[in-house]
Amino acid sequence: MFDLSLSKEQKMVKDSFSKLVKDLVADNAHDMDEAGEIPVSAVQKAWELGCSVSGVPEEYGGYGMEDSPILSSLVLEELAYGDMAYAVAVTAPSLFIVPVNDMGTDAQKKSLLPNACTDDYNVFTMAMCEPHFGFDPVSLKTTAAKKNGSYVLNGAKCFVPCASRSEKMLVAANLDGENNLFVVEKGAAGLSVGEKEKNLGLYSLETNTVTLENCTVPAEARIGGDKGVDYDRVLARARIAMASMAAGMCRCSLDIVKQYALDREQFGEPIAYRQSIAFMIAEMAYETDAIRLLAWQAASRLEAGKSAKREAYLAKLYAGEMAMKICDYGVQILGGHGYIREMNVERLYRNARSISCLEALSMV
Amino acid sequence: MINLELPDYLDNLKTQMKGFAEGLLRPISRKYDEAEHVYPVELDVLRGMKVMGRPKKKEGEEKPKKDVERKNGANLSQAVTVEAICWGDVGLMLSIPGAGLGNAAIAAVATDEQMERFGDKWAAMAITEPASGSDAGSIQTTAVLDGDEWVLNGEKIFVTCADRCDAVVVWANVDPTAGKAGIKSFIVEKGTPGFTLEKLEHKLGIRASDTGTFVLKDCRIPKENILGSAEVKKSTEGFKGVMKTFDNTRPMVAAMSNGVASAALEFLKDKVEAQDIKLDYHENTNNVSATQKEYYLMEANLEAMKLLTYKASWMADEKIFNNVEASMSKAKAGKAGTLITQKVCELLGPMGFSREHLAEKWMRDSKILDIFEGTGQIQHLIVARNILKLSRNQLK
């Protein structure tokens, strides 16, 4: 049946991430942003809650639970409520683990997952975005060509989360008109990882450019073997993640302005008493709800084993538009104070733009 | 457990209702848009269809069962049904005999004896007055008890189904000094002396639905025609109780908007795809034509409208207080539905301005859905007051 209530397990997981974020992130998000760095210990603590590995079979180092996009969506919202950069850093390994676990051959799972699903957080990631105007994840310019039983990769990538520290990454590339994922190891010949990128937002998240120049990988590096991957599904899982993080950011902006508007007095009364402020807040509330519901709807389809191509596409589109609008309202309601970086709405405003600009920062 | 997929039986209900709307409503959609005020006789077969009524709670109703066995309730089915029928024609849906808003009010609070007398009547709802629209608590119509009869005086405007209904649920104040607490509702039957239908409005849209003005001049009705208790309490709890019925009807108005918007979008999609332009959720929306991007944005909005509506309805079914969510769904659906139908006409160009096609009609029809049952502004007020915990004096 259509149901919006959380199961015991869903509630438990959501609560534990919510608590973690409250303890470790909420008050530090601004400092992390200014420092351009996230403490390793904060990432490790979240990692230990197991969100990236819970769906991986025990024999490969996971918890052997059902792979649940809904549960991941709940987790990402909570993490991004604290800070989106933190959410991406913590879950970057999912960009590697989820596709391998979901679509890899048995041999690939066996050889790749145990290294990623360890007690300690290790960086694994995926390279999808490309640094050119008109970038579209379905028409990649990065290419893969078959040569002597190997694949030769060429192209440029950008916004690859944590690439400089990544042990392995999946590279999205076009092979004879089909989009595929290839495993590329750190230090591979022809792979070069750039300096930390300077971005509009997500200051504390390291993202890098990645260049592939005749980077040759063995046949086994193609996820899914000769069949390749269900790339629509890869995109859907990444898009639902984006929408889920958008819901978290918007909820954070909303919570800040709710309090601020009641506390801030001008013209002899709280600004919340003015409809132009109150109506913005009402809109922020239902649009945040709408983003979350669109993410859950798409995740529900995946959970039921169906294609979520349409739903995930629309969820990310909507989240991209609305997160920007909501976080804009967030700054506006704080007036001049919203423009100052110490106020978290400022960071949310910058970070919100990432939802529509970028792809594949995390996976459900 | 979270699951936003409609169960198969609701999907089937939707398909079935859409089929019915396509077969019965679409063919006469234009006819009754042009023939304003003419009763659509084709709807006679639907007399008594409970689209706006609320199923009465049965005695000893069972507690919801555990996960697997649990089924969605009446409110969600209604949201799905209303959406599908309004995909056909919202004006005609409002004209289905016996499916008036008054019927919903009666079903909600009538005694068994009243149910016996009025249950089968087509009942309209008369709250609005010339000087009281959004501020329903300020109505001037009065009801004075005189022996065994209530004597009603006042003027009611914009009454849906005014001409066609058999009875009207009229809001009147029994004690104006008590303010809102004095507001009660009464069933006034057609043909009662002193109860006259003065005129029918000519409207922008939903022309198939008749909207009229009633004048009550020393109109006497039996004492038993009051809905609920006649007692005037000190607090405004009673009035709040009346307003609570809106928690169930507002998501239904949202569902109407979802239906009209989906009709418009589907029409646009057909035209776009007939030009071999793909709408397959594939390319980056920055790289497609303006028409495609607008389409995707509208479809995403429609999904948001529907999900907010389903959420409010689901909460009602689960007996979770849904006052805020009901208003959220109507705020979103009322506004976004209006914008979608406008944009569809824009994208259709000359086809969107022509009465050869229904798109222009949907643009006119959908506008009412951001107005009646509480305007968009009123919905925002309700949401904001709730989440900011402000009183109506703090946030006016």
Ligand SMILES: Cc1cc2nc3c(=O)[nH]c(=O)nc-3n(C[C@H](O)[C@H](O)[C@H](O)COP(=O)(O)OP(=O)(O)OC[C@H]3O[C@@H](n4cnc5c(N)ncnc54)[C@H](O)[C@@H]3O)c2cc1C
């Ligand atoms: C970068 C920067 C440079 C600046 N430079 C200068 C400068 O050189 N000199 C100087 O004197 N000031 C300067 N300012 C201050 C600036 O003019 C104020 O920030 C601005 O007037 C808003 O006031 P506030 O920030 O106190 O917001 P508030 O007045 O607290 O407003 C908060 C929110 O409430 C809304 N609001 C307030 N009252 C009402 C109402 N009655 N009805 C509806 N909505 C209402 C506002 O629109 C806003 O959205 C600067 C600010 C910044 C950020």
Ligand SMILES: Cc1cc2nc3c(=O)[nH]c(=O)nc-3n(C[C@H](O)[C@H](O)[C@H](O)COP(=O)(O)OP(=O)(O)OC[C@H]3O[C@@H](n4cnc5c(N)ncnc54)[C@H](O)[C@@H]3O)c2cc1C
């Ligand atoms: C076709 C049709 C059918 C209808 N059917 C029925 C029916 O069956 N029964 C019935 O009783 N009524 C019915 N109505 C009446 C309808 O419910 C009212 O029109 C509606 O509630 C708005 O009231 P109003 O028209 O007096 O507008 P007003 O209340 O005068 O509002 C005018 C504008 O001011 C805004 N506004 C009002 N108060 C505030 C506030 N506090 N803050 C901000 N903005 C505010 C409104 O949002 C609106 O934009 C119908 C109306 C129409 C057009």
